[in-house]
Ligand SMILES: Nc1nc2c(ncn2[C@@H]2O[C@H](COP(=O)(O)OP(=O)(O)O)[C@@H](O)[C@H]2O)c(=O)[nH]1
């Protein structure tokens with residue numbers, strides 16, 4: 642299957658230890674997909690690595706957001722969606738916690754007529770701290786209540802969507818998005834109540850290298866998004 646109909650979006654902040662391996666896997670599996678690495682001002686060499694890889698691969702590009710006023714995973718994904726011109730977008734973390742080999746299942750669900758395909762965390766590998774597990778579970782339940790839909794993992798960071806739907810939601814509701822937050826999928830779901838949704842199960846792996854960037858700012862953004 643060709644993936645020329647898909648733009649793979651990777652938000653990054655200091656993922657130099659992971660980005661080369663991730664892009665290698667994506668290149669091998671999805672040679673025809675466009676790949677946008679939306680970087681928020683990494684200082685560890687991530688940008689330079691992506692630029693170098695991009696020079697040799699015309700489908701891979703860096704979206705350098707270092708000079709933007711607002712930084713954040715959500716803001717980065719939004720900017721990448723705005724410059725995507727393929728039928729579908731797929732969003733995947735840059736730290737190898739999401740399995741790139743599952744992107745094809747996500748695009749398949751979209752090709753079958755779904756509007757949004759969610760990578761649903763079935764199992765979490767390794768030692769995710771208890772605090773993170775509790776926070777994640779609570780957020781999931783609150784999100785399900787808010788959406789009034791039984792979506793297993795509405796807070797997932799791994800998902801695909803029909804680009805036209807995503808762009809329409811942004812055109813009408815972008816100001817409501819918590820730009821500094823992590824939960825861009827949840828916000829998309831909030832403003833697309835009639836979307837046809839499919840789920841693709843996967844195992845959330847341990848971060849390959851580097852550190853998680855989740856902190857107070859992201860938790861506050863999530864809380865705001867849940868009560869809005
Ligand atoms: N562009 C951008 N990417 C970010 C930001 N914060 C985190 N990321 C990236 O988003 C992905 C998920 O972040 P991570 O810290 O691993 O979150 P966790 O898996 O929930 O702990 C990784 O690829 C990060 O590099 C940000 O502020 N801007």
Ligand SMILES: [Mg+2]
Nearest residue numbers: 734736738848
């Ligand atoms: Mg991570």
